[in-house]
Amino acid sequence: MKTLLPFLLCPTLLFAQATPTVKQAPPPGIAVPEADAAELKAGMETLGKEIEAVRAKSGSNKANPLGAIPDAEIFHKAVRYALTYGEFFNPKEIVAAKEQLKLGLERAKELRADKDTWASKTGPQVFGYRSKIDDSVQPYGLIVPEDWKPGEKTPRPLYLWWHGRADTLSEVAFIAGRLKAKRDFAPAGAFELHLYGRWCNASKFAGEVDTFEALAEVQRRYAIDPNRIVAQGFSMGGATSWHMGAHHAGLWAVVAPGAGFAETQVYAKVYDPKKEPPKPWEETLFRLYNATDVAANFSNMPLMAYSGEIDPQIQSGKMMNEALAREGMKMEWLIGPQTGHKYEPETKKEVSKRVDAYMQKSREPLSPHVRLQTYTLRYNTMKWITVDALEKHWERAEVD
Numbered sequence: 420m421k422t423l424l425p426f427l428l429c430p431t432l433l434f435a436q437a438t439p440t441v442k443q444a445p446p447p448g449i450a451v452p453e454a455d456a457a458e459l460k461a462g463m464e465t466l467g468k469e470i471e472a473v474r475a476k477s478g479s480n481k482a483n484p485l486g487a488i489p490d491a492e493i494f495h496k497a498v499r500y501a502l503t504y505g506e507f508f509n510p511k512e513i514v515a516a517k518e519q520l521k522l523g524l525e526r527a528k529e530l531r532a533d534k535d536t537w538a539s540k541t542g543p544q545v546f547g548y549r550s551k552i553d554d555s556v557q558p559y560g561l562i563v564p565e566d567w568k569p570g571e572k573t574p575r576p577l578y579l580w581w582h583g584r585a586d587t588l589s590e591v592a593f594i595a596g597r598l599k600a601k602r603d604f605a606p607a608g609a610f611e612l613h614l615y616g617r618w619c620n621a622s623k624f625a626g627e628v629d630t631f632e633a634l635a636e637v638q639r640r641y642a643i644d645p646n647r648i649v650a651q652g653f654s655m656g657g658a659t660s661w662h663m664g665a666h667h668a669g670l671w672a673v674v675a676p677g678a679g680f681a682e683t684q685v686y687a688k689v690y691d692p693k694k695e696p697p698k699p700w701e702e703t704l705f706r707l708y709n710a711t712d713v714a715a716n717f718s719n720m721p722l723m724a725y726s727g728e729i730d731p732q733i734q735s736g737k738m739m740n741e742a743l744a745r746e747g748m749k750m751e752w753l754i755g756p757q758t759g760h761k762y763e764p765e766t767k768k769e770v771s772k773r774v775d776a777y778m779q780k781s782r783e784p785l786s787p788h789v790r791l792q793t794y795t796l797r798y799n800t801m802k803w804i805t806v807d808a809l810e811k812h813w814e815r816a817e818v819d
Contacts, residue, residue: 444586444619445506445508445586445587445589445618446508446586446587447505448501448504448505448506448507448508449507449508449509449510451502451507451513452513455513455517456502458517459498459502459513459516459517459520460502462498462517462520462521462524463495463498463499463502463520465520465524466491466494466495466520466523466524466527467495469491469524469527469528469531470488470491470492470495470527472527472531473488473491473527473530473531474488476531477530486549486639487530487535487538488527488530489546489547489548489549489556489557490526490530490535490537490538490546490547491523491524491526491527491530491547492523492547492556493523493545493546493547493556493557493558493590493594494519494520494522494523494526494594495520495523496555496556496590497516497519497558497589497590497591497593497594498516498519498520498591500589500590500591501516501589501590501591502516506587506589506591507589507591508587508589508592511595512589512591512592512595515591515592515594515595516591518595519591519594519595538569538640539569540563541563541564541565541566541567542562542563542565543560543561543562543597543598543599543600543601544560544561544562544563544597544598545558545559545560545561545594545597545598546558546559546561546636546640547559548632548633548636550625550628550629550632551628551632552625552628553625557615557617557629557632557633558590558593558594558597558615559597559612559613559614559615559633559636559637560593560594560596560597560598560600560612560613560615561610561611561612561613561637562600562602562605562610562611562613563610563641564607564608564609564610565607566607566608567641571641571642572642573642574642574643574644574645574647575608575609575610575641575642575643575644575647576605576606576608576609576610576643576644576647576648576649576672576778577609577610577611577612577634577637577643577644577647577648577649578604578605578609578610578611578612578648578649578651578778579612579614579630579634579648579649579650579651580603580604580611580612580613580614580651580652580656581614581616581621581622581630581651581652581655581656581657581659581660581663582613582614582615582616582652582655582656583652583653583654583655583656583657584619584621584654584655585619586619588618588619589618590615593615597613600613604649604651604675604770604771604774605649606775609778610637610641610643612633612634612637614626614629614630614633615629616629616630616659617629619655621655621656621658621659621662622659622662622663623662623708626659627662627663630663634648644781645782645784646672646781646782646783646784647672647778647779647781647782648670648671648672648782649671649672649673649674649675649774649777649778650663650664650670650671650673650674650675651674651675651676651677651774652676652677652679653677653678653679653725653762654677654678654679654732654760655679656677656679657676657677657678657679657725657732657735658676658679658680658681658735659679660674660675660676660677660679661676661679661680661681661710661735661739662681662708662710664676664710664716664717664720664722665710665713665714665716665717666708666710666713666716666793666798667798668716668717668719668720668801669719669720669782669784669789669800669801669802670782671720671782672720672721672777672778672780672781672782673720673721673722673723673774673777673778674717674720674721674722674723675722675723675724675725675770675774676722676724676725676735677724677725677726677762677770678725678726678727678730678732678733678735678736678760679732679735680732680734680735681709681710681711681735681736681738681739681742682705682709682710682711682712682735682738683705683708683709684697684702684705684709685734685738686734686735689701703813704813706794706795706813706815707794707795707797710739710742711738711739711742712742712792712794712815713792713793713794713798713815714739714742714743714745714746714748714792715746715748715790715791715792715817716790716791716792716801717743717748717750718746718748718790719786719789719790719801719802720782721751721777722750722751723751723753723770723773723774723777724736724739724750724751724752724753725752725753725754725755725762725766725767725770726752726753726754726755727754727755727758727759727760727761727762727763728754728755728756728757728758729757729758729759730758730759730760730761731760732760733754736750736752736754740752751773753766753769753770753773754766755767784802784803785802785803786802786803789801789802789803789804789818789819790817790818790819791804791806791816791817791818791819792815792816792817793806793809793815793816794812794813794814794815794816795809795812795813796808796809796812801818804818806818
């Protein structure tokens with residue numbers, strides 16, 4: 420009680436310390452009209468009860484596994500978060516939330532009847548999984564090939580796409596977009612997986628784990644060829660591609676970053692004289708995600724980079740090109756002429772053509788020559804090589 424007493428007596432101090440001192444992210448949402456808020460709350464209550472009924476039945480019925488419940492739960496969670504935390508950013512999202520609650524209810528009712536007809540559909544779909552990190556349900560988008568048939572056993576390629584930064588990309592907005600999505604890079608016969616990645620963390624930390632959990636979920640549901648998985652993204656998703664490509668290079672048939680940052684120091688201007696310089700331990704920890712520091716890992720699979728000629732984020736391409744040159748490598752790099760932060764249409768076609776060609780060649784899991792650079796046992800595997808110990812952590816270790 421002695422420890423708690425000062426805090427109990429000074430609640431205003433706690434609130435004062437919690438006041439934001441920097442830009443709020445996500446930004447404040449719009450006000451939700453009372454009638455809409457009441458309708459959403461009623462919809463959540465109805466869906467919540469139906470989900471609980473499915474849980475109760477699933478406990479004694481093996482025909483209706485608990486693993487399917489996240490496909491309904493994602494809609495309840497998305498709307499609950501948006502309403503609770505003020506994350507509706509335009510009126511259309513309120514309409515979308517109502518539609519998502521209805522869709523969630525349809526799925527929950529099907530599950531209670533031991534059905535899941537949505538799992539047999541093609542085209543753009545949204546599914547969910549329960550994360551081992553925090554037991555939360557996480558949504559992901561998947562475009563299922565139109566010629567896919569339930570029960571199909573022939574493995575198909577998968578194009579994994581990481582989205583760009585969007586401060587207002589709530590789960591409601593993400594789900595709404597994925598339900599109406601069209602194919603981007605993936606050819607007609609391939610699956611196209613879109614990660615939510617817990618908003619805008621560039622698939623770092625928990626977002627990195629999300630990638631592998633969502634990928635495992637798709638592999639559980641469908642026959643996916645592990646040697647024909649393409650890793651792509653643009654802008655913040657391009658940054659993810661640099662990171663995931665460099666640190667997990669042994670997993671992909673090809674990595675295709677579009678723009679995005681590849682390291683921290685230069686991109687974030689941490690040595691700006693107007694800023695406080697980073698602490699020594701911060702500089703050390705930049706090595707956790709800097710792709711430039713482990714550029715040799717890109718020798719283990721094809722790299723197909725893209726930048727716009729007048730995009731400030733061409734900086735990452737230049738830095739990666741220099742880092743690869745120091746390792747005796749040359750980067751395959753296409754640049755959209757007189758193009759800013761987007762894909763130039765004709766150059767995008769060429770990127771897609773080359774990526775598809777690499778995908779067809781597929782990954783070589785038992786390559787006779789493997790290189791691994793790492794600063795941490797967090798990233799200690801490259802194809803058939805695993806490093807079990809380091810002489811000194813946070814200093815570069817190499818296997819060739």
